[in-house]
Amino acid sequence: xxxxxxxxxxxxxxxxxxxxxxxxxxxxxxxxxxxxxxxxxxxxxxxxxxxxxxxxxxxxxxxxxxxxxxxxxxxxxxxxxxxxxxxxxxxxxxxxxxxxxxxxxxxxxxxxx
Amino acid sequence: xxxxxxxxxxxxxxxxxxxxxxxxxxxxxxxxxxxxxxxxxxxxxxxxxxxxxxxxxxxxxxxxxxxxxxxxxxxxxxxxxxxxxxxxxxxxxxxxxxxxxxxxxxxxxxx
Numbered sequence: 001x002x003x004x005x006x007x008x009x010x011x012x013x014x015x016x017x018x019x020x021x022x023x024x025x026x027x028x029x030x031x032x033x034x035x036x037x038x039x040x041x042x043x044x045x046x047x048x049x050x051x052x053x054x055x056x057x058x059x060x061x062x063x064x065x066x067x068x069x070x071x072x073x074x075x076x077x078x079x080x081x082x083x084x085x086x087x088x089x090x091x092x093x094x095x096x097x098x099x100x101x102x103x104x105x106x107x108x109x110x111x112x113x
Numbered sequence: 114x115x116x117x118x119x120x121x122x123x124x125x126x127x128x129x130x131x132x133x134x135x136x137x138x139x140x141x142x143x144x145x146x147x148x149x150x151x152x153x154x155x156x157x158x159x160x161x162x163x164x165x166x167x168x169x170x171x172x173x174x175x176x177x178x179x180x181x182x183x184x185x186x187x188x189x190x191x192x193x194x195x196x197x198x199x200x201x202x203x204x205x206x207x208x209x210x211x212x213x214x215x216x217x218x219x220x221x222x223x224x
Binding site: 031033035040041042043045048050056058059090092094096101102103104105106107 | 146148154155156157158161200202204209210211212213214215216217219
């Protein structure tokens with residue numbers, strides 16, 4: 001079955017450590033996204049990519065980095081520069097075109113202690 | 114800048130009808146989408162309005178008025194399982210494919 005896989009589902013890290021969240025899709029979608037969600041809040045855009053080897057900063061990119069070396073993969077690194085990294089992270093993808101039906105992974109809940 | 118505003122919380126009783134509004138400030142977008150998210154889960158797509166007017170999908174309907182910068186999601190015959198958060202979203206009408214979401218509305222359905 002086609003879909004988006006995020007791993008791991010839960011992640012614990014010590015403060016000051018970088019951590020990379022995985023996002024893989026086999027939907028053959030061109031565009032991929034990373035969002036951060038805090039408790040009771042909306043989805044805030046971190047980074048997005050519409051094509052391999054190209055990506056743009058979203059609204060809250062500071063302290064994060066991404067790469068898009070393959071169409072199906074869009075990993076997110078939470079760096080030590082991110083002041084408050086504990087959150088729920090969601091990866092999404094859409095096929096290019098006008099319809100904005102995005103498909104989401106199940107999310108990674110990151111806790112930094 | 115771009116922003117989509119939604120009420121933070123709505124409460125309704127089972128079997129009733131509820132409307133969740135979304136007002137936006139953005140220039141040039143393809144259409145308005147709606148997503149549902151249960152606690153701890155991933156958002157799932159509900160509907161899309163590319164043109165002004167009403168789109169109906171079963172118990173859910175969605176409306177868009179570009180002239181009023183306004184849209185809404187209408188849920189009929191509410192069920193307990195409809196208790197969730199609902200988000201509106203738009204994608205820019207440029208080459209960037211930037212996709213932004215509203216602040217979300219938490220719907221609580223009571224017996």
